[in-house]
């Protein structure tokens with residue numbers, strides 16, 4: 001085994017051909033059966049470990065190797081951190097930005113994932129509850145998950161018992177679970193509305209398992225509250241925000257704090273900030289509390305309403321806007337000292353083009369996808385901007401995902 005590929009699979013070369021070996025580590029000697037996928041990619045279906053490589057460690061979770069949630073538990077921490085930094089460096093290299101310094105990632109810690117999506121499938125006499133197996137729709141019955149907060153991990157057994165009464169055999173649903181410093185919020189994503197008996201069971205469960213709120217949603221319909229026992233609030237710096245069911249929050253509290261620290265370090269002294277993809281105000285509210293006048297733009301009506309109401313007397317102007325269809329124009333951006341943006345995985349190419357054409361001097365780009373970040377960074381660089389530094393933040397422990405903050409300023413001529 002020579003390397004670890006971008007999605008976390010081990011990479012071997014056999015007879016001059018690349019073979020992907022999931023859950024193998026560099027330096028491992030393995031015996032494996034290799035099959036060709038429909039696209040011609042060669043993959044091992046499993047392997048026998050003949051000799052471990054120097055970076056291999058014992059995976060801490062019993063589900064490692066079957067559960068699709070983690071791809072990299074078997075790598076020692078220093079190698080794993082370097083590999084995550086390498087994902088960012090590779091993305092930048094592809095867009096001719098190889099000379100940009102990339103920091104070591106801010107590490108994710110065990111027991112810190114406060115947000116997770118579980119899948120449940122009804123079975124005769126019970127239910128399977130957990131995460132999908134790797135590259136499969138089969139659900140792994142998760143009995144432990146060391147990356148989750150203890151509160152989230154502890155909700156799995158009672159949730160399994162509840163769902164055994166709610167789901168008929170073969171019925172499938174997802175549960176978005178959020179642990180806000182011990183306050184638990186559950187959103188059930190079902191294919192049909194819950195019946196009278198299911199509603200009663202959910203309400204009783206909220207009390208017995210001390211869940212603050214349970215909501216239910218079918219398809220794209222807005223979540224309907226089924227039980228509400230306590231407010232669900234996030235705190236961004238000194239400001240509290242009511243969290244609507246299903247709203248976006250950073251997956252770990254420590255990762256959110258690291259991102260906020262990096263954003264404030266670059267934009268915290270600005271007088272005027274335009275913030276794009278503002279969500280519930282993770283960065284908006286601390287920036288405004290630090291004295292900035294912030295124009296916060298966001299596409300979710302629920303998020304922007306919550307942000308507006310939390311902002312109170314802070315100098316925050318909110319705007320509901322679809323930034324993919326209607327990016328904020330260069331001339332509107334030019335009134336700001338700093339632009340902060342934090343788009344979804346698809347990135348923000350059209351918005352990057354407007355930033356490039358504006359006369360703003362500084363841009364802080366938070367990203368959960370190094371590939372689209374590097375593409376957008378190229379667009380800014382082509383418009384005369386300099387990417388000064390990239391700071392990765394690991395919030396998805398043992399997965400191939402990595403977040404980052406990139407800081408841009410105008411090159412000499414801008």
Ligand SMILES: C[S@@+](CC[C@H](N)C(=O)[O-])C[C@H]1O[C@@H](n2cnc3c(N)ncnc32)[C@H](O)[C@@H]1O
Pocket residue numbers: 248249250277278279280281282283297298299300303321322323324325342343344368
């Ligand atoms: C990665 S989240 C960041 C939110 C916030 N900055 C935070 O840290 O919690 C991306 C945000 O972009 C919003 N969003 C997604 N697509 C959008 C679009 N086309 N226009 C405007 N906002 C969008 C989502 O609702 C979400 O709040």
